[in-house]
Amino acid sequence: MAEAPRPFRYPVPDLADLPEDVRARIVAVQEKAGFVPNVFLLLARRPEEFRAFVAYHDALMEKREGLTLAEREMIVVAVSAAHSCLYCVVAHGAILRVRAKDPLIADHLGTNYRKAELPPRQRAMLDFALKVATDSARIGAEDWAALAAAGLSDDEAWDTMMISAFFSMSNRMANATDLRPNPEFHMLGRLPPKPKG
Template sequence: MATASQPAISRFPVPALSDLPADIRERIVAVQEKSGFIPNVFLALAHRPDEFRAFFAYHDALMDKPGNLSKAEREMIVVATSNANQCQYCVIAHGAILRIRAKNPLIADQVAVNYRKADITPRQKAMLDFAMRVAFEAYAVGDEAFATLAQHGFSEEDAWDIAAIAAFFGLSNRMANVMGMRPNDEFYTLGR
């Protein structure tokens, strides 16, 4: 229940941890043990257990896989596209993860505000340009976009990863905004 000093984390019902199916409860407890708190996204999405499972299965498949994109670069995609989608939750939460994965306390803020002026490599800028195109003009992605990525060392499989992350977090951003999902206070100081 929200109070004046602690606003609701979602406009939809948030189940108690003890009321959740065992697999979801175990995942949330594991995250809590690792990070020291429960990110609100876990509790808010637990409102619909089947969707929770599907969401996090796809999230993990995209964000935790090995490949040519580093974990920090994957988070850059999330932060840049989430800012463009005006998703406070994802910018704050994934900004914290980006600071930790990049081992750079400035990079997440720079990428969130304007990745084009951030202290990133030309390769990373090309990656984010492609991600933004997917996020807002997927219908216009053509051979030239793939050629630009290739000039920066990205394969077609990398392009798929960039596109999938931008697209998946487009869904996440929209749901977080509709839910009024509030970032945990802990995220604001992580990695600084």
């Protein structure tokens, strides 16, 4: 019988051995989600890189102006699918399901966003994001014009570009290290929450 793949290509540090700020961030995520996403453990082996990655991630993905939080995750899932990044499709697909309150959307975007039922604004956003991720040398004035025609502001176009570029980098890191998604991500957002009480 073949051994199950391990989630990490590199050894990960013990939480107790991490700098306080890095440990606090990981514990805060654990308390909110109920588990520690594997990408946090992988990146924590180099605290300076962890801090830079998380800071830029938050600047792009937690912004409340312009693109919605769900639209930001849509970009991540579609770009990650184009790069065949298992970790990011599964992990950000889970976040997308939660933020969009839609149990199906991540499966559609993670398979082929062009077949998903999307409004013109989101289709234009994803078309541009995918061109940034896969053919950026061919981006021209017509691509920016298509975003404006679909109703995206200059700032929303910028965010689309930067999210696509950032996660293209993240996808390559996750693929190269064979990073596996936490099992908890697979069911997150698929079923309605259980009533409390």
